[in-house]
Every structure is written in structure tokens, then in C-alpha cells.
Amino acid sequence: MASTSTAKKKSTKKDLRAKILEAYQEQLLLKGENPASVYAFCKDLGISESEFYQHFSDFEAVASQFWIGIFKESTKRLGGSPEWDEFMVREKLLTFYYSFFEAIKGHRSYALLTLKGSLLGFKKEFADIKDLKTDYKKWLKGLINEGQAQGEIAGRSKLSDIYDDIFWYQFMFLLDFWRKDRSSNFEKTDEAIEKSVNLSFDLIEKNALDSAFDFGKFIFQNR
């Protein structure tokens, strides 16, 4: 009995979280701006302010939850595919992007609304996706380690440390591309994913660059 009641509690807790997120998105989509205050928002939703604060500290946290949600949804789906374990890291990353952009397609209006400005300005990082950045980079580090262990990705001392940053910019580039994509079914985004991932993996694989670097280092040290 006890266990079912906690499960029930947990599920209502989860429902409320989803409810807040949904209401917040709707508000933003219809009115185009944040609610006047958490108080007003809660009143409209018929919940108490303390219930809100149990889940989120402010609206920014709600907004950020949207991106985390999509991210989690798409990474969760990946493990379910029977071929996942056989995939090379390159294919895993491709699969992730395809499933991320598939998942976000259903929320395009909201995404476009919040992504108004370019993501590639670098000036001020878009606050909503800060948490996404942390999660993505953590997930990607795992992939890169896997790739390095299998020899698919070349270890390049200092450079390896910033692989995750580089891939984060690639992700932002793709998100920005998708934002501006007007092709049917976002086919152009598919192409962009395909080409950019292939390019990045051609670069981080063991290749001429490594030999060139190795040779350069040798000359530098021995002349």
C-alpha cells in the first residue's frame, strides 16, 4: 500500500511539473511575453505559489526545462533502438541529432519564439539553453570517451579537451540552421546534420592532421 501511494504521489508531482511547463508555454505563445509574476501565473493555473516553487525557482527555470525535456526525450529514445550498440560514435551522434530535431518539430512555434535571436552571436549565451549545454556536454563527453577508447577519435592532448565545446557549437549551428530552415519537412536541416557531422568526424578521426602535427613537432624539437 505504502509503495503505491508514493508512486501515486510521484506521478502527480510529475504531472504538476508538466502542467506548469505546458501552461507557461501556452502563455508565452499566446501573449508573447512572460507572465506578470509567479503569483499571477499560479492564480491562472489554480495552484499555490509554494507548489510552483517546489518545482521551479523562477520562469527561467521553466523555460530551461523545455530544452532539457526535448533533450532527455531524444536521448532516451536512442537506447531503445536495437542497433544502437553496434553504431560507431559518428552514427550515434547523427542519430541523436535526427531524433532531437524530430522531437522539437512538434514544438517549433515555441522554439522559434524563444530562439528569436541568432544563437551564433556568441555575445551573450541564450539563458534558456544553459542547462541544455551542461547536459549535452556531459552526454557528449561519454560519446567522445567511447570513440577514443575504440580508436575512432584521435586523442589530441589540448584539443581533445575542447571537443565538447566544438560539438556544442555545432549543435547550436544546427539549431540556428533549423530555425531558419524553410524547406519542406526541414530536409535542409537533415542535409546540414549529415554534412556537418561528417565533416567534424573526418577532422577528429586519426588523419593527415595528426601526422602533420606529429611531423611538425618532430622538426620543432630536433632542429
Add this chain to the structure above:
Amino acid sequence: MKEQDRIYSSRSQRTGKFLKTGVKLGANYLKHYGKKMVTGEDNRDSLQERNAEDVYEALSSLKGSALKVAQMLSMDQGILPQAYTQKFAQAQYSAPPLSYPLVVKTFQQYFKESPTELFDSFSKQSVAAASIGQVHQASLNGKKLAVKVQYPGVATSIQSDLKMVKPVVSTMFNISQAEINHYLEEVEVRLLEETDYELELQRGQSISEACKDIKGLRFPKYYEEFSSERILTMDWLEGLHLDKFIATNPDQESRNQLGQILWDFYDFQIHKLRELHADPHPGNFLFNQNGELGIIDFGCIKTLPDSFYQNYFQIMKPAISENEEEFLDLLYKLQFLLPSDSEKEVNHFKVIYADLLKLLGRPFFEEQFDFSNKAYFEEVYALSEIFQNDKLVRNAKAGRGPKDAIYLNRTYFGLYNILHLLGAKIHTHSAVNDLFLV
């Protein structure tokens, strides 16, 4: 606004590629004429070869529909010197293969299932490149299947490629822009049709049904339940591509037999169906050692309108040019001659066309024709070179010839070429002979 910039910049980059080729071609000509002045030698062949190489290089780095258009134009113009056509014969749409995750995504988009869930087995790597996609091998219930998956964004890139290719190709091939326009309308329609795999499925089914009585022909069965706009599933046909087949040194008898099947297939389509598989690329035929011919790829189908059909084959009648009145009438009807032509142009063109028709129609005028005859093809190339370098033709302001002829000419061009490579002797007596009797 930003998006516009991006498209234009990439287009101008590609145009830049063409211009560079233009410059290179110019340099080749300079070299050629320089050498000629010094040595007095006129080695046009090597000049053409150098040009062909440069053109080919530029085009193959462009890929996609730009390359296809150039191929089309080169075929229709006759019509390019031998060196060009050899180079172009190698040309294939060779985009980098689609990654497996994108293939899976495409499947999920149309069937809500991944290929390994739909089929018993599915090759992760593509086994061949199709014209605008790639082919995977699959199996289901013990049956081997070929699954064609289209590259994303092909249809949109066709339109922008065609716009880009127009001005540049026009200078490259010495054809006026007006003439290019005349062709491009037709080519664009066909190319866009090729991107619709649902249409291809229907056409494949209807043509194979119509041709089922022709002995020795084999068509794949198509599977509607595993096909969509961008995925086409059919039976896997066994057989060899032309070059591999020839490498097995088949005897003359089987060469003739297979060549005859091919000829009969086209003859039936052109004269009975008036609708034809208009992409006689060697890659679309599978030669089987037990004397069967497999036909794949029904992406490009041309329907022949009645009036065009009548005129086109009337003008192929032997000795048509001796009946001046009828001949001129047909030339006007087929727009080889235009009402705006001066008397000088009329007299000039009529001789050229008479020669061209006599030569290209020769296989039809005899009971049997030996396509291994090298001299005949040399003659065709020589004449097309004369045609190509003709001053009046070059400066023609308007397009000549009916646009319906483009794909029919291309078909005959490809058909002659395959039969020549095959070295087949063909009974060309066909439905067309009945027309000649009229």
C-alpha cells in the same frame, strides 16, 4: 534575409567553378591555335579531349542536376565530339552516401518503423548509387529486395541548379540562351518527375505489364507497402552491368540476342505504347548470362504526343529529302526551320539536316544493322562535329527542334551507344517500317 545571402553565395561559388572552366577552355583553345600556327598541325582530337576533361572536372565537382543537364545537352546536341561523350558516359550522380541514421530516419518518417523492423535483413551500407539516391539490399521471407532511398532536398536543388547552369552552359557549348531555355523547360519537368518515387512505381508497374509479352525481358516486382515518395522497394534482379557482361566475353549469338531484346523493347514502347523508358543509361540494364535482360529504374518516362510522333518518323523516311516540298514542310513542322529564317539559312540548314537524318536513320533503312560497325559511329561523330562548328548553327538566336525530341533523341543516342558497346547485330525491321510505306 540571411538565408538569401547564403543561397546566393553558394550559387556564386558554383558559378565561379564554371567560369574557371570557361577560362581553362579558352586557354586550351589558345594552346591549340598557338600550336597550329607554329607547327601547322591540326590536332583537334587532343584539344577536344583536353576540353572534355576540364568540363568534366568542373561538372563532376558540381554533381547533381547540373551534371545531368550537361549530360542531356551533350547528348542532344548530337552531338558532342567523341571525347566529350566518353567522359560523360562515366559521369554519374555521385553524392556522398547517406548515413545509415538518415536512412533510418527516412524510413521512420514514412513507415513509422526502421528498416530492420520492416525487413528480415537490411544492408547498413548502400550497395549502389542510383541517380538521385542510393540502393540498399534487403530481404524478406527469403526474397532478395532492392530498396532505393532518395537523398533529401533533391527536388529543391534541381530547380536552383537549373537556373544556375543556364547562362554558363550556353557559353560552354556554344548554344544561345534562347535554345537552352527551350530545352530546360522540358528537362526540368522530367527531372522533377524523377524525384517522385510513387510515380516511378506506377510507371514501372504499367510499363512492365504492357511489355510482359516481349520474350527475354525481366522486370522487378514493386512493393507498394514498402514504398513512398522517397523510398522505392522492388525485387532484386540478378545480372551484370554492360561493362562487366562484356568482360565475360559473351559469344556473338548472346550479344545479338540481348541486343535484339533491347531493340524490341524500345521499338514496342515507342511505336505501340508511345511512352518510353527514356533513360538508356547502361546502369539501368542488367545482362543475364541465360540471355535475359533486366530493366530497372523507371524514373524518366517520356510520352510522345501524336503530332510530334507522326512528324518525327515521317522525316526519318528514307530519301525523304528528295521530295523537297514534303521535306521542307516537315522541317518547319518540327521547328528545325523557323518562319523567321532567311532563304540563305533555309538552304543551308536543309542540307545539314538531310545529311544528319540520312546518317542517323541508316539503321532503320536496312533489314539488319551491325552496330559494332565502328566506321558508322565515326561518321556520326564527324558529322556532328561539322554541325556543331557550323557558324549559322552556332549563332542561331532561337532554339531549333521540337522539345519533345530531346528525350527521344537521347533514348536513341543511348540505345545506339549500348548496342555499339555490345557489338550486336540487330534486325531493325520494326513497326517503323510500316510508317515508311505510307
